[in-house]
Amino acid sequence: MAVTLHPLRMFLQNSLINTKSTQLSCRFTSSLAFVPNPYVILRDYKFSGKYSGRNTKILHAHFLKTHFLQSGIFFMNSLIDLYCKSADMVAAHKLFDTIPLPNVVSWNVVISGYNRSSMFVKSLEMFCWMHLFDFEPDEFSFGSVLSACVALQAPLFGMQVFSLLMKKGFLSSGYVQTQMVDMFCENSDFKEALRFFNDVSCDNVASWNAIISLAVKNGENQVALSLFREMCCASLMPNSYTFPSILIACCALKEMQIGKGVHGLAIKCGAMDVFVETAIVDLYAKFGCMSEAYRQFSQMQVQNVVSWTALISGFVQEDDTAFALQLFKDMRKIGQEVNTYTITSLLSACAKPEMIEEAGELHSLVIKLGFVLDDKVAATLVNMYAKIGEVGLSELAFSETKNTKDPSVWASMLSSFAQNQNYGRAIELFTVMFREGVKPDEYCICSLLSIMSCLNLGSQVHGYILKSGLVTDASVGCSLFTMYSKCGCLVESYRVFQQVHVKDNVSWASMISGFAEHGYPDQALRLFKEMLYQEIVPDHITLISILTACADLRFLRTGREIHGYAFSLGLGENTVVGGALVNMYSKCGSLSLARKMFDMLPSKDAFACSSLISGYAQKGLIEDLFLLFHDMLQNDVPVDAYTVSSILGAASLLCQSEIGTQLHACIEKLGLQANVSVGSSLVTMYSKCGSIEDCRKSFDDVEKPDLIGWTSIIVSYAQHGKGADALAAYELMKREGVQPDAVTFVGILSACSHSGLVEEALFYLNSMFDDYNIAPSHRHYACIVDLLGRSGRLREAESFINNMPVEADALIWGTLLAACKVHGDFELGKLAAKKVIELEPSDVGAYVSFSNICADGGQWEEVTKIRNSFNKTGMKKEAGWSLV
Structure with a gap:
């Protein structure tokens, strides 16, 4: 039966000295009687790479039997190293303890062995014993123990080792420098790592790679590029570990040309492994150069899951979902993970x-x-x-x-x-x-x-934010003060804003927008100046908000200064910012500048057109308004509800039903008839044109009328003397859950006045404060005086004026004066006229009405006095005119 020799015995067989034949070799190997060269045995065993605890113990036994271990410490250290490589640290440590006089190599082998077996605490213990027994560590000792500190994330012990190696003069060692940089990198202390790196003047590529990688991980991409340039200038050759980090930095900084240069250098340096090639694919993909990314991907000899994912993500980023899904199918087809x-x-x-x-x-x-x-x-x-x-x-x-x-x-x-x-x-x-x-x-x-729109719940969430320590987070702070802004609590919103330590552009933009949108444009301007003082460059959102504030304040000069600033930032031709500039110039009354800015816009959006149309409407430039609207339709510029409402507002001034009908047809074609603001404008236009039936039809087309819509139809009914219909609309509005405001009650009281509904009017006047907590204004009281005057109840009207909780103004006395003229009450009319003239000396109508009352009463001397008094003022009565 064939006998298979143990692998170690094979090594021993191959190491025999002066063997004469294979048969003799086998005989001496099995008995281990022949003494081979121990150096050859060690060399062959190490080069085999087939380490195991059992093999090493066999070799150990052989060296004990042949007394090689007594020939020098070299064999002891070699055996310890073999035990370490075999992951048998117990045997290694036991053998180390048998050495009578271990040298620094002995200690280093055991320390590095513990590192190799991930027994980092034992590695630190061995280093401490080495130091305690007064053995002088060398650069390898320090490098190994620093590696253990990195693995254990023990920066305090690492700094103590650092102090010791500085004292011993090992700071110039490249191996130690690399380990120190790695330690700083592992603890993410970039500033300290960079300071150390600059102090020691590292001249090995591994240290440069470590510091560059740490810079990229900490978002210091510009620093990473600067270090890379210094590395190249120092004649250090970048390798495959250097290029991926630099390519990531190029992506983050949007430096496409630099990225291409790094790509060329990687080819020149011969560092094109799978990691570098994947980073190159990712570079082109993130810059949207998908054809080049795909070409680089196709040239890769090894395509791993990272390279596939980088390419797929690039197509997703470019919104080419179909091709991204096709790549995924190809990826699955070849069995790629x-x-x-x-x-x-x-x-x-x-x-x-x-x-x-x-x-x-x-x-x-x-x-x-x-x-x-x-x-x-x-x-x-x-x-x-x-x-x-x-x-x-x-x-x-x-x-x-x-x-x-x-x-x-x-x-x-x-x-x-x-x-x-x-x-x-x-x-x-x-x-x-x-x-x-x-x-x-x-x-x-x-x-x-x-x-979040509920202030109570928002405050509770604010409490949790304070308790959890998230209040210092910029995004949380921004969301919190934005929530308070939406709830109308601008004071609390600004207080939270001030507590945010690091304010980014979004934070500033949100707070400025909050002030601008909630009626505090002056505060928005003040905050914008503070932002500039802190040298924070505003983005287009901030500029839009501050231009809106200038428009509300009618600050033309400030708006022009911001226009110049936006131009210097390269945002002057931005479509959205341009629209805000058109709006600002229009509201400030500078229509020539508004039109000039509008013509400069590369593309006209609905907001810019609406702003200019609104400006034309405010100035009564009806022809320019309709020409611009015609251009919008011809050029397929989207027309929104705001634009149409502005046009209808201008059309209502013409009181021409033909134009209104044409606009209504255009609105139907655009599908905007159900919009509440458009519907309200149609109601107002038809009301001024005298078509109450069209008012009602336009109102019925509105999908869900709001307060303005309901008020429009109520006022229209009131103006046309349909008091009952106005009150019916008001009751229906309440059933729909819409709360009236002060303007709604003006319409209600006016309707009562035109229909002679005195008791109803007094009821609704009391309802204002009792039911809705709305304090009546002079306009509401004037409606009651007008109602009483129309009914001939002039003395009641006088009594009502005297008992009002507010002082009567010229409008109220003028209303009574008009009623006195109709009913020929000379004495009361004379009193009312004097009150109007006292309150409004420049009111021509008051003089004329008073003169007419006196003339009707046959008091010509009084007429002469009034006319002489009128002539002394230098005022003139404008001649009447008619469209007929």
């Missing part, structure tokens, strides 16, 4: 309503491949269905996570509810998080606050 990044990229690509079928297929594949339990995949699934609009499927995907504690998955579900404005479910889920012991992170908080 799939990772979570591949899946999440594809799920993000399918987050479109028209791709619901593909989304479902991918979901099934996720379940089949077992990725459904991965938190990143689960979060992406929830987000995908949320963007498609399928909240129910989002909840289904969320339920498949098996009660995960990962806040990111919960944040995705909260975001899903937020995107679909499901406020109640979002609050409910947020409560469940606490019940399940999941601590909401900043993403959960931001998603919830984005739809």
